[in-house]
Amino acid sequence: MSGLAALLLALLLGIGLALWGLHSAGSKGQGRRLAARFAAYSLPHARVRMTSRLAQRPPQASWLRIPEPLERRLSALFGWDAERLDQYPLAPPLIVLLAALPVMIGGAYAVSLFGPLGWVGTILGWIGLARWVFAAAHRRRADALYRQLPDALGMVVRAVRAGIPVVEALRTVGREIPEPTGDEFRRMSDQLAIGIPMEEALRRLARRSGLAEYRFFAVALTLQNTAGGNLTETLDNLADVVRKRVATRQRGHALASQARASAYVLSAVPVFAAAALLLINPRYVLVLFQDQRGNMVLGFAIASLATGLGTMKAIIRRSLA
Numbered sequence: 085m086s087g088l089a090a091l092l093l094a095l096l097l098g099i100g101l102a103l104w105g106l107h108s109a110g111s112k113g114q115g116r117r118l119a120a121r122f123a124a125y126s127l128p129h130a131r132v133r134m135t136s137r138l139a140q141r142p143p144q145a146s147w148l149r150i151p152e153p154l155e156r157r158l159s160a161l162f163g164w165d166a167e168r169l170d171q172y173p174l175a176p177p178l179i180v181l182l183a184a185l186p187v188m189i190g191g192a193y194a195v196s197l198f199g200p201l202g203w204v205g206t207i208l209g210w211i212g213l214a215r216w217v218f219a220a221a222h223r224r225r226a227d228a229l230y231r232q233l234p235d236a237l238g239m240v241v242r243a244v245r246a247g248i249p250v251v252e253a254l255r256t257v258g259r260e261i262p263e264p265t266g267d268e269f270r271r272m273s274d275q276l277a278i279g280i281p282m283e284e285a286l287r288r289l290a291r292r293s294g295l296a297e298y299r300f301f302a303v304a305l306t307l308q309n310t311a312g313g314n315l316t317e318t319l320d321n322l323a324d325v326v327r328k329r330v331a332t333r334q335r336g337h338a339l340a341s342q343a344r345a346s347a348y349v350l351s352a353v354p355v356f357a358a359a360a361l362l363l364i365n366p367r368y369v370l371v372l373f374q375d376q377r378g379n380m381v382l383g384f385a386i387a388s389l390a391t392g393l394g395t396m397k398a399i400i401r402r403s404l405a
Contacts, residue, residue: 163215
């Protein structure tokens, strides 16, 4: 048992450290060098205030670069997005490494119970946990962007109606709207200031947000920039639709509070029941930990409970989408 756990720990730590080292030495160093080149070649009268994390850090030399095809495969496997590195609390390889730590506890039991099949389950659980962490970060930021979008669109509409150019209106949104919407619009304004076409900057904004409403916003601005049209009416209608959808979603969350409370109670009942049985009859509960058949029963029970809770949460989230 201890030997398998030590081997599993060494394997997961080795893979995680390799990913962290390759990523930090490759893509981040390249991004810092590009940011430094932008700052060096900018004219004194056309300096751009760079607000991204890559621009705020000094460039560092790197002796190893991760190939771009390999980086795409790793990001697709573990679920991080190379264009959203500033949205994560830690570097993606470090998050992947930390996700391996709780998996090792269940992985040691899985290897002792099922043999080589436990390795497969451990690796799949590691990948699934890492993808869940990145998906939760994306979803949390997307919800914040969605709630702030009507205010941002309303500010753009009022600025355009007052005669302010669209580019300056976007820069105003970046200054006035709080995070994370303000950060996204400041990033787009910086891209426009260094010569990136508006269509490409809007495409990146929609890509980083992951929201269909931002794609509508990008399409409306692109069409107005190329063919003209009544931009204020289009954005005003879009803001009104998003505001109504936000209110509907909040009402749905209030109506689904009973289902969420049921999920919390169902998840807590087995824990309290096991604690009560442990106090009343410890030998009855310790069989689950000391006997191999008890370990199998405990593992299947935990997997069944996790599957049920995940299904309930997915149903609630889909019904409120």
